[in-house]
Amino acid sequence: MTRDYSQFLPPTAKDGSARRKPSTLETLGWQPFFAQQISVGELEDTPPVRVTEVHRSGLHALGEGIEITIPPGPDATVGDWLLLDRTLPTSSRVLKRKSLVKRRAAGSDRQVQLIAANIDTAFIVTSCNLDFNVARLERFIALAFEAEVAPVIVLTKSDLSDTPEQYVDEAKAISDRVPVVVLDARGEEPKSKLSEWCRPGQTVAFLGSSGVGKSTLVNALSGTQAIETRAIREDDAKGRHTTTHRQLYILPDGCAVLDTPGMRELQLTDAETGVADVFADLHKLSSLCRFNDCRHETEPGCAVLAALGDGTIDVERLDRWKKLAAEERHNTASLAQRKSKDKALGRTIRQIQKTNRK
8 A cells, every 4th residue: 555645745836836735844943944854765664743732741742644743852843844753752853943033041060941942933922011021122132043933023002102103112112134023912903914924734832021012912813712811910010920831733724833931031142143033233333343352332333332422323222232241241152161060071971981881
């Protein structure tokens, strides 16, 4: 019997239109990028599944007629694609990622936390209230740029503000590469205004602090109330954590949506390119400085200070750029030191084990 492998391949016709109803894998976000990494034989023996949740007990994954919890083993995060080893699930292979969103984990142990993999669009959600913070938005956008994920700023609760235009203008001024969408998260606007990015086969993620409406937006897109939501504290506009873990939801129209817990601390690491992309104007100016190691403080021939003097750039934006770039360099260096020490410790342990065996 010849097996039909068309369900694992992208459904395209000569004119680019769909030939048939998308398969389960395609609604989960299966794309040619992943199909090209494996052979037909591998599909037979190790069917692809996508990680939708990560818990201490293991990875929850979905595939074509498959729903499974894989015990801890594969180094995977939400959104990853695995080739499922049915005999030994912990040996399932993680496919090469199309994108990876990560940050420095909270605390002082200098580790990287993987947030999500294989995301196409990151909706960076904030409210038109005290939650709105340009510096935080810049961090999230740098995170997305570094991961090669398309960022979109989503402004919610504009109806509660007397000056929503001010928030829109500040958001648009961050980067001309980032669209800004204003909407009411509780109605039909999310479906209509975000439809450009929420297409079948795409994977989108909602990122932002607590209480800005991320879970409400997921509910609006799915047409259900599957995710619990809670009101913000009125005195400071801060949200209460409702979403406690990252989870990938599959919408009826075939778009995968990731809901994430609110992030009050976002430390960047290995994100030099992302920071440079957010502050593209300042990065370009810095290349014109007389000295390659110019700190843009008192050095002669500094193109950045010259632009500041003639009013071309804003001092607050310059300060945010210098702070974020310095933080990124520090975190990247700290993590590199941690990796180096771990490798050295590993070599020492292997040498001791080798000596003991003699």
